[in-house]
Amino acid sequence: MRYTLIELHTTDAVATITLNRPDKRNAMSDDMRTEFIDALEKVAADRSIRALVLTGAGKGFCAGGDIAGMQRRMNAPVGEVGFNGWQRQQRVHRTQALLHTMPKPVIAAVNGAASGLGADTALACDFILASEWASFTWSYVLRGIVPDGGGMYFLPRRVGLSQAKQLIFTGRKVDADEALALGIVDRRTMAASLLADAQAWARELGSASPTAIALTKTILNQSFERTSHDVFAQGSQAQGICYTSSEHRAAVEAFLARSAATE
The missing domain is CATH 3.90.226.10 (2-enoyl-CoA Hydratase; Chain A, domain 1)
Incomplete structure (x- = not known):
């Protein structure tokens, strides 16, 4: 358009x-x-x-x-x-x-x-x-x-x-x-x-993980209308997705590499 x-x-x-x-x-x-x-x-x-x-x-x-x-x-x-x-x-x-x-x-x-x-x-x-x-x-x-x-x-x-x-x-x-x-x-x-x-x-x-930001924003937008149980449940599902994201893998690998370098 x-x-x-x-x-x-x-x-x-x-x-x-x-x-x-x-x-x-x-x-x-x-x-x-x-x-x-x-x-x-x-x-x-x-x-x-x-x-x-x-x-x-x-x-x-x-x-x-x-x-x-x-x-x-x-x-x-x-x-x-x-x-x-x-x-x-x-x-x-x-x-x-x-x-x-x-x-x-x-x-x-x-x-x-x-x-x-x-x-x-x-x-x-x-x-x-x-x-x-x-x-x-x-x-x-x-x-x-x-x-x-x-x-x-x-x-x-x-x-x-x-x-x-x-x-x-x-x-x-x-x-x-x-x-x-x-x-x-x-x-x-x-x-x-x-x-x-x-x-x-x-x-x-917007500099952090797009996956984590998108999922977090979705949950926060609903948090006033949801119970704590619902928010925890949504958070658990979102975390499962984050565990599989390329951003999480890259961040963890970089963290482990830095830790190994200081030992």
């Missing part, structure tokens, strides 16, 4: 996806979502890629849903609104699930406003690095709708249930400093070095 609304580049085993509608503050249109899904699937399947950075072109990270899409939804025949909405939600959830379950580390490099679906998209990543221009708002309630990009799942896990309710019920804007204090953001940096810092962090996070 030829991309026009996103950019995908890979350097030193780190893929960078840039949402590329700067004139619309990277609002997510149906066409952009199609390209985004395709790019995420490619990154997930490419074993040479060890980590992913997601950012936005221009001054914004992602302004949420596209206004033109909202207008089409409002103008649809009454009898089609429900099913059209359901179909759209399937695509939204597919996109967010691809980010959340990506079998490698994912960093959102938030360069500006992340609003509504844009804020949820940042939360679907494993880590959030924000510049001084970053801001977050779960503005759904101001449009009479609920967070549909995972905010009701991800936000309480970062800031606690009560704080998540306050942010979602009011739809107020949170700047980079407050976002860091609340735990929405993991790290803060300057805009001039945001992308380079995110890519360096991604290289660090």
